[in-house]
Amino acid sequence: MTALAPRPGETFVDATVGRGGHAEAILRQVLPGGRLLGLDRDAENLAFSAVRLAGLIGAAEVPPIEPRNGSAPAAGPLRLVHADFARLGEVLAARDLAADGILADLGIASTHVDDPTRGFSFRGDGPLDMRLDRRQGPTAAELLASLSETEIARAIRVLGEEPLASAIARKIARVREATPISTTSQLAALVRDAYGSRAGRSRMHPATRTFMALRIAVNDELGSLRSLLASISDAAASLAAGRSSWLRPGARLAVISFHSLEDRMVKHAFADLAARGLASLPFRRPVEAGEEEVARNPRSRSAKLRVAMVGGAVGGAPLQVP
């Protein structure tokens, strides 16, 4: 919030509204006069956030959740859109909005992991689904049925950084010849088998990396981030060239990532903006959670926050790493 510095009257985007924690904090600061546009691929999280934010601004001010290309005029302080942030530029342009700040808090929400029916977790049994947007396929089960053994091994190695990727993919290929792999407990047991006696030596569950890799593949999470960063770059270039843009001068961009591949993409994209003179970077290194925060919220352990300020820093004062 220090980096984003939302001010009354400004237009902010929370590209990953989730359960509305950041959205609520931002909305408080842009009021009066400002507005928040919240996106999520997950319809259930959007619905939850609508109720949560109604507690802040009143139910009458919370409009129905909009489809991506819906552009009904809205004067209220909040708009919630069921969309992939890969299409953020389109979503803003269709609504004739330009952003003073954008936050993307990547990945999945705790509730995804905690709900066995969504298929993200190896704790508890459920269908092997893992889709953030349940309107669109394929599910994790469908992906495991359709990819070749080599493709599965590659996904688990690259996206999950799993050293035993080949052995796990081999096991998957063998098992699926006899039975479709359709539940989370089936996949978890199969990965444990592939680990064999090595399972006991690992601090985390042997299926942790495989589940993460599959989830990233199912939702093409790296592809969405690539599109978001490319569209931000285009919008910043348009702004600098004096063309119409959905970024306002001085817009603050903040991305929180939980995966080294994502963090690398953000780091390079922001460094490129800075090198082209389109943005300044207030922190040399990513901001990470301190010991006290990790103790309070263990899932913050791997979070890395990177910030860029379009067209240079606003307000003059350099930001302090909290």
Ligand SMILES: C[S@@+](CC[C@H](N)C(=O)[O-])C[C@H]1O[C@@H](n2cnc3c(N)ncnc32)[C@H](O)[C@@H]1O
């Ligand atoms: C870490 S949670 C966000 C938590 C949120 N900041 C809060 O305070 O509750 C990530 C959210 O981003 C959503 N998400 C992930 N990838 C997305 C994408 N490409 N486009 C839109 N939403 C996405 C997920 O559905 C999930 O709800």
